[in-house]
Amino acid sequence: MTIKPLADRVLVKPVEGEEVKRGGIIIPDTAKEKPMQGEVMEVGSGRQTEEGKLIPMTVKKGNKILYGKYSGTEISVNGEDLLIMRESDVLAIVE
Numbered sequence: 001m002t003i004k005p006l007a008d009r010v011l012v013k014p015v016e017g018e019e020v021k022r023g024g025i026i027i028p029d030t031a032k033e034k035p036m037q038g039e040v041m042e043v044g045s046g047r048q049t050e051e052g053k054l055i056p057m058t059v060k061k062g063n064k065i066l067y068g069k070y071s072g073t074e075i076s077v078n079g080e081d082l083l084i085m086r087e088s089d090v091l092a093i094v095e
Contacts, residue, residue, distance in 0.1 A: 001077055001078060003042060003075075003082070004042055004044075005042055005043060006044050006045075007044050007045065007046070007047060008044055008055075008057065008086055008087045008088070009043075009044045009084055009085065010042070010043050010044065010057070010059055010065075010090065011041045011043075011082055012038040012040055012041065012065065012067065012082065012085060013038055013041050013080070013082055013083075014037070014038045014081065014082075014083060015039060015064075036066055036067055036069055037064065037066055037067075037094065038064070038065055038083065039062065040059050040061055040062060040064075040065060041061065041082065042061060043057045043060065043061055043087075044057065045057075047087070057087055058087065059090055059093060064094040064095075065090050065092065065094065066090070066091045066092045066094060067083075067085060067089050067090050068089055071083070071085045071089035072089060073085070
């Protein structure tokens, strides 16, 4: 199955940070913070104004991005956890 976001939405694959164990303490998955960095897998066509003009997307497929902690909607596609969010939820492009 493939997913193509509509309008000003992007499909993001979260990038998991390295798990660091200090002092032998193992942190369970439920207590870990959600990643706030990801890779853009697909982008929509852009936002449309009330006049019908199409504003193109700033982010492109393959960009590494930073996003807000609680941004987007979690989905599972082919056993892979992904996020769909609006382009306005993207805070920065990491170069």
